[in-house]
Amino acid sequence: MVSDDDLAEALKAAIAGDEAGFAVLWRSLQPAVLRYLRVVVGGAAEDVASETWLQAARDLHRFEGGPPAFRGWLFRIARHRAIDERRRSARRPEEPSASFDDDTARAPARDAASEVVEGSDTAWALRLIAALPPDQAEAVMLRVVAGLDVAATAKVLGKRPGTVRVATMRGLRRLAANPQVQARADRARWLGDVGGNPVGRAGPERV
Amino acid sequence: MGLWGALQGAMRTRRTRRIGLAEADRLVAGKPSSPDPWGLGVLFDAAKAPPSVDELAGERAAVAGFLAAHRKAAATTPSKRRNRAQLRLSARAVALKVAAAVTVLAMGGTAVAAQTGKLPAGAQQRAHDMLSSLGVPAPDDGPRPAPTGPVRPSKSAQPSATPTPPTSATTDPVALTLCQQWDAASRKPHGKALTAEAKHALAEAAGGPSKVADFCVALLGNLTATPSGPATTTPSQPGDGSGNGKGKGHDTTRPTPSPQDPRGK
Numbered sequence: 297m298v299s300d301d302d303l304a305e306a307l308k309a310a311i312a313g314d315e316a317g318f319a320v321l322w323r324s325l326q327p328a329v330l331r332y333l334r335v336v337v338g339g340a341a342e343d344v345a346s347e348t349w350l351q352a353a354r355d356l357h358r359f360e361g362g363p364p365a366f367r368g369w370l371f372r373i374a375r376h377r378a379i380d381e382r383r384r385s386a387r388r389p390e391e392p393s394a395s396f397d398d399d400t401a402r403a404p405a406r407d408a409a410s411e412v413v414e415g416s417d418t419a420w421a422l423r424l425i426a427a428l429p430p431d432q433a434e435a436v437m438l439r440v441v442a443g444l445d446v447a448a449t450a451k452v453l454g455k456r457p458g459t460v461r462v463a464t465m466r467g468l469r470r471l472a473a474n475p476q477v478q479a480r481a482d483r484a485r486w487l488g489d490v491g492g493n494p495v496g497r498a499g500p501e502r503v
Numbered sequence: 504m505g506l507w508g509a510l511q512g513a514m515r516t517r518r519t520r521r522i523g524l525a526e527a528d529r530l531v532a533g534k535p536s537s538p539d540p541w542g543l544g545v546l547f548d549a550a551k552a553p554p555s556v557d558e559l560a561g562e563r564a565a566v567a568g569f570l571a572a573h574r575k576a577a578a579t580t581p582s583k584r585r586n587r588a589q590l591r592l593s594a595r596a597v598a599l600k601v602a603a604a605v606t607v608l609a610m611g612g613t614a615v616a617a618q619t620g621k622l623p624a625g626a627q628q629r630a631h632d633m634l635s636s637l638g639v640p641a642p643d644d645g646p647r648p649a650p651t652g653p654v655r656p657s658k659s660a661q662p663s664a665t666p667t668p669p670t671s672a673t674t675d676p677v678a679l680t681l682c683q684q685w686d687a688a689s690r691k692p693h694g695k696a697l698t699a700e701a702k703h704a705l706a707e708a709a710g711g712p713s714k715v716a717d718f719c720v721a722l723l724g725n726l727t728a729t730p731s732g733p734a735t736t737t738p739s740q741p742g743d744g745s746g747n748g749k750g751k752g753h754d755t756t757r758p759t760p761s762p763q764d765p766r767g768k
Contacts, residue, residue, distance in 0.1 A: 484542075
């Protein structure tokens with residue numbers, strides 16, 4: 297992750313129209329945007345992320361503030377685009393959108409990518425979070441992955457801070473009760489003991 | 504998960520403390536008060552692990568989109584990005600720029616104020632950035648150097664960038680129409696989305712769904728530089744009709760007559 301200081305410079309440059317600055321913003325925030333959207337809109341995440349950045353690029357000259365504010369602003373756009381996407385897909389339930397998602401058009405790039413992602417710890421974590429009730433999943437993603445504080449998360453979700461805190465807590469309780477989480481934590485602890493690594497760090501890539 | 508797993512989970516939940524509000528706040532911030540008996544650190548570390556190569560694959564398209572958007576918003580502001588992206592000022596770019604600017608300015612009902620230089624400095628600079636080719640002056644004590652465009656509120660607007668010839672000769676009318684739909688759809692997310700067939704065709708023409716943005720940006724960008732293109736001008740967006748300020752500049756800077764609405768097809 298890029299520090300907020302570096303991000304502040306990039307942000308300033310991007311607002312002035314500098315593509316290198318925008319590229320820094322994109323590289324540091326796209327992973328979180330994409331993961332948030334994976335939880336919210338699933339397979340459409342990449343398309344919605346593109347729409348999010350296009351709108352951000354268009355409106356950037358109107359943005360004022362530092363990196364924390366920008367993060368909140370960007371995720372607000374992402375959320376609105378995600379809501380649009382869900383409306384769109386609800387409006388065309390019969391259309392063969394699945395064929396576009398699944399077959400030839402996407403096959404080359406998508407298959408290789410999803411294979412890698414499916415097998416990763418990240419994909420595992422996102423699947424578990426996506427299985428939470430939507431308000432809890434969103435709150436957890438915005439707090440943990442997007443790195444927003446309670447106030448910013450509440451603003452993105454259009455809810456009160458107290459509501460966000462409760463949703464986050466409930467989400468964490470559910471996740472903590474998940475046997476898969478327990479199993480991974482045990483494995484990490486065991487490997488941590490064996491390897492002398494501090495407990496609670498990220499687990500190994502593979503077993 | 505099997506029964507055994509569920510049972511194990513249930514037993515463990517009973518064994519560990521229940522997560523409270525304050526503890527939840529600490530956990531999501533990565534600062535658990537105790538060594539995390541819930542194992543959530545492992546889950547969170549996985550969720551925010553460093554990005555994979557695939558997650559960062561779209562950078563070029565994103566930057567292309569940024570350049571296109573910025574070009575539209577400030578087509579006449581000279582800067583170093585010009586040497587990489589050829590600046591193409593066109594009827595379409597001007598129309599879009601005016602539409603965007605009118606939308607921004609109309610919020611404060613200040614389009615006229617902008618033309619006469621009566622906005623607060625920040626807003627004036629912004630109006631100038633967007634409308635400099637149409638004769639909106641920069642603020643008097645503007646922090647940035649004034650661009651080459653006309654700086655006084657004159658009516659003789661002139662595009663200050665020379666259109667560059669198209670780099671690619673292929674202007675497949677079908678691809679063009681699709682790209683215009685794509686452009687319109689991405690601009691107005693509440694409007695009509697592309698049909699699945701259109702998306703499919705577009706992905707095929709572009710050589711892959713991830714290349715659509717690049718493809719269309721290039722295609723639309725090229726086309727706007729050729730006056731003979733079939734449907735190069737986009738009228739300003741409907742819905743921002745309050746446009747006080749768009750009249751004059753619009754007419755004087757639009758080289759190609761006979762606008763066609765790509766959405767009308």
